[in-house]
Amino acid sequence: MERANVGSWRDESGVTLLCPVRGCGEPLAPEERRLRCPRGHSFDVARSGYLNLLQPQDRRSATPGDSRAAAEARRRLYEAGHGAPLLAEVERQLAAVELPGPLTLLDVGCGEGSLLGALAARRPLAAHGLDISTPAVELAARRFAALRWIVANADRRLPFAAGSFDAVLVLSARPHRDELARVLAPHGRLIVATPAPDDLVELRAALLGEGEQRDRLERTVESLTPDFEVEDRASARHVATLDAAGVDDVLAATYRGARHSQQARLAELRAAGELRVTMSYDVARLRLRGERAR
Numbered sequence: 001m002e003r004a005n006v007g008s009w010r011d012e013s014g015v016t017l018l019c020p021v022r023g024c025g026e027p028l029a030p031e032e033r034r035l036r037c038p039r040g041h042s043f044d045v046a047r048s049g050y051l052n053l054l055q056p057q058d059r060r061s062a063t064p065g066d067s068r069a070a071a072e073a074r075r076r077l078y079e080a081g082h083g084a085p086l087l088a089e090v091e092r093q094l095a096a097v098e099l100p101g102p103l104t105l106l107d108v109g110c111g112e113g114s115l116l117g118a119l120a121a122r123r124p125l126a127a128h129g130l131d132i133s134t135p136a137v138e139l140a141a142r143r144f145a146a147l148r149w150i151v152a153n154a155d156r157r158l159p160f161a162a163g164s165f166d167a168v169l170v171l172s173a174r175p176h177r178d179e180l181a182r183v184l185a186p187h188g189r190l191i192v193a194t195p196a197p198d199d200l201v202e203l204r205a206a207l208l209g210e211g212e213q214r215d216r217l218e219r220t221v222e223s224l225t226p227d228f229e230v231e232d233r234a235s236a237r238h239v240a241t242l243d244a245a246g247v248d249d250v251l252a253a254t255y256r257g258a259r260h261s262q263q264a265r266l267a268e269l270r271a272a273g274e275l276r277v278t279m280s281y282d283v284a285r286l287r288l289r290g291e292r293a294r
Contacts, residue, residue: 009035009045009148013104013126016161020053020152027161050141050149052134058153065133071112073252075139078114082240086171086193086281087118089236093191093285094123094167096232102126103166106183108154109173113140113147116169120147128165130154158183167191171281175220181227181288189285190228194220196235196280203250203277207265217282228286237280244270250277 009030017028019037026037035051036042045051054064066074077083094103102124107116110129117140120127128148131137141149152159158179168184171193180190197213221230242250247269269275 009051013102015104015126015128015148015164017051017053017150018159018161020055020058020157020159022055022057028159046138046141048138048141049145050137050151052137052151053159054132054134054151054153058156063134064153065131066111066136067133068135068139070252071133071136071139073249074136075112075114076249077246077253080246082238082279083115083118085236085238085279086283087115089234089281089283090115090119090169090171090191090193091122093189093232093234093283094119096285097189099166099187099189104128104164104185105167105169106130106158106160106165107169107171108158108175108180109170110137110140110149112136113144113149115171116140116147117144120144128160130158154179169193175224177224177227180224184288186288189231189287190224191283191285192217192220192224193236193281193283196237196282198237198278199280200250200254201278202275203247206269206275207251215282217284221284221286224286227288227290229289230284230286232285234283235280236283237278240277240279242275242277243273247275247277 019026019028019041021041024037024039024041026039028035028037034042034044043051043053104126107129110116110131113129116127116129129140130150130152132153134151137149137151155176160183162182163185164183166185166188168180169191175192184190194216197215
């Protein structure tokens with residue numbers, strides 16, 4: 001793999017990366033083209049600027065996470081303006097609390113990085129994005145070179161020292177409660193977002209033959225309540241008019257495309273020219289409770 005200079009990994013944010021090798025966990029320090037721990041484990045910085053800390057035992061497949069096609073579809077949807085309501089709500093949640101600046105911010109499940117990149121462009125941030133998908137993180141690093149991008153499995157362990165972040169985002173990703181509580185500073189805030197019950201309901205009904213509406217946020221909040229308490233809940237919602245390419249991008253980004261049995265329905269949607277679709281998220285801001293907050 002081509003490697004880059006690690007100058008961008010020498011910062012004063014106070015966020016310490018930890019070695020992901022099982023049984024190690026020592027701090028990683030930047031050298032000329034890599035980061036290295038005191039036990040000699042080293043990790044090259046990719047030419048595009050990201051750091052891959054994913055260990056073989058942390059992979060569930062040879063290519064975990066979003067494919068490049070899915071990541072590119074997500075980026076196109078964001079660039080078409082469909083991520084703007086969620087971005088505005090995340091900004092509102094961050095602005096609603098008095099946190100020191102510039103914030104140290106972690107985006108768990110950052111994907112191709114558009115939302116984190118937009119946040120960093122609007123306010124001072126020491127921003128870190130983490131995802132298990134190498135193609136998605138590479139796209140993020142190429143577009144937003146000033147930020148830190150890491151490939152790792154957030155379901156196992158977050159490769160950061162305890163109390164590293166003023167705020168952590170978990171947007172449409174599965175939260176690991178213990179690890180989120182560990183890396184969040186006592187004064188920090190956790191912002192989670194899940195697809196709302198009516199998210200893509202029209203597309204699901206038209207293509208998949210089902211319009212079931214489930215409250216994912218409530219289930220997510222319940223999984224976090226032993227260590228967190230909710231400060232605020234809100235929604236980010238808009239109705240989009242998608243052309244055939246937009247429908248394809250939504251399918252690629254969410255359902256990994258249409259199955260063979262759904263191709264006839266998809267052809268009908270394309271022939272119709274456009275489809276109005278609800279895109280919506282439920283959002284919660286949480287803080288640490290009890291001993292965790294001290």
